[in-house]
Amino acid sequence: MARSLGQAGTSLSTFITRGRAWQAVLASLLLAGCGGCGAQEAPRPEPLPTRPDGSGPADAATKRAAGAGDRPGQGAVQAPGGLPPCKDGDTDPHDLRCTGLYSDPGARTIAPGVREFKPAFELWSDGAEKTRWIYLPLGATIDVSRMNDWTFPVGTRLWKEFRLPVSGASRRIETRFLWKTAEDRWTRATYAWSEDGASATQVKAGVPHVPGAPDYAIPAQVDCIRCHAGKTDNPLGFEAIQLAARGASGLTYAELVERGLLSTTSGGPLPDAAALEVPGTATERRALGLLHVNCGVSCHHPLGVATHFEMRLNIDAAGRVGDVRGTRVYQTAINQPAKVRPPGAPPGARYDRLRPLDPDHSAVLRAMSRRDAPGAPPEQMPPLATRRVDEEAVAAVRAWIEAMTPAAGYPRPSP
Known part of the structure; x- marks a missing residue:
């Protein structure tokens, strides 16, 4: 080498x-x-x-x-x-x-x-x-x-x-x-x-x-x-x-x-490519990969700008990505209350970052589905260098939320 x-x-x-x-x-x-x-x-x-x-x-x-x-x-x-x-x-x-x-x-x-x-x-x-x-x-x-x-x-x-x-x-x-x-x-x-x-x-x-x-x-x-x-x-x-x-x-x-x-500085073996594969079903892989590249790599991770929840897929010390439930997206976003209420949200309505089976009350999806008007407060995601909604990414994340059933190993929506 x-x-x-x-x-x-x-x-x-x-x-x-x-x-x-x-x-x-x-x-x-x-x-x-x-x-x-x-x-x-x-x-x-x-x-x-x-x-x-x-x-x-x-x-x-x-x-x-x-x-x-x-x-x-x-x-x-x-x-x-x-x-x-x-x-x-x-x-x-x-x-x-x-x-x-x-x-x-x-x-x-x-x-x-x-x-x-x-x-x-x-x-x-x-x-x-x-x-x-x-x-x-x-x-x-x-x-x-x-x-x-x-x-x-x-x-x-x-x-x-x-x-x-x-x-x-x-x-x-x-x-x-x-x-x-x-x-x-x-x-x-x-x-x-x-x-x-x-x-x-x-x-x-x-x-x-x-x-x-x-x-x-x-x-x-x-x-x-x-x-x-x-x-x-x-x-x-x-x-x-x-x-x-x-x-x-x-x-x-x-x-x-x-x-x-x-x-590597240690000269140790490198992980096999299969161990680094995005986990889950085709629906889960598509959504996790899109969130990783559009949200996690640059912002939503421990050293990024947005550290309050994470969407980067991480490789552990053993050189593995692991399963869906081990991802930081799963752990920090699913059924976790959104700190910022989406624009136009009715008073008292609950919004989670990602809410199983409920895409309309998932704040991440709502932020992906909008683009800010000129001069308006920044609420869209990604926050810059885009004027058009990525409809395919929105559809992919919506499909994942709709597939978050208890039978698939996901928790029920928070009360």
Whole structure:
């Protein structure tokens, strides 16, 4: 197995619990527009190639033979069309073509060593289709000593492309970029695509109304911390449960293990993918997975913003997710009184977070089923970067609530 990188330095989510230190970090992010995510530039790590077939780390001979075009972010990614050229050492690229995603930007050819992945459950983004990629530096591994919160090696890069149907055709709208430039620093950048699809340049303030897709908004980069700070080391969708669950594809958990790209400080064995599967029936798995990715990963967990109840699926010390009744969703939400009454609730009516057999009095479902009017108090879930209700997720959680019968092992609704 490749060498362990050890535990990464202090992460943004750690600062959340440290009062004044957190305030200082947030202030610096606001000043930077969340684009550089740090006041000082770190030296740009040189990306290294993989085997020619893109299947894994290159050996020494392959590395020596590789040309500049084989290195993401180098050579072939110079921005054409009169735009400023890419700069060596630039840790906050203005143009997507300077991030290393493409070896040939004009042809949209993905660079060697950049691997596509698709998690089994996806964050709702107002109906946008998404494609994701990750680049890991040559010889580096992801430290999974804490299986619920992976620590990535310096030089890791991730991209997420969003597409929407516009005038009857699928059009690239935005691409989001994460780049770990130092042990405790991530670049987070958002690139808006031109209407003709020829270029994508960074937009720090977001785009409230995308031309051709007025109901879709690109969020401001300063908002990224509200979700990504909920993870110890920033990435949200590249994690054990989402990559091990059935339905994941591309670079999955099983392939990461097979290729020796995961390691622990103890050097102990890694959990089998089957032990990390979302538990329960098909109805339970669907609802638990959607709540995990849309609510639990970034907010509703012990180190998140919303700690009063939890919706993240957790892996225990033995490397197992366990059964449905062992999940924190079951333990902290079912038959637990909602602290905030839903809008328009009649006086005296009881609402639980999740109330068995009673979706109309389940506050989580009601919050998922609404979107806040402009300027109104935030009551919708997820709370940002969405203007449309995820009808499929609402239907999935409703089906789960309606299946919470005593015969299936659930308690009766609270009096």
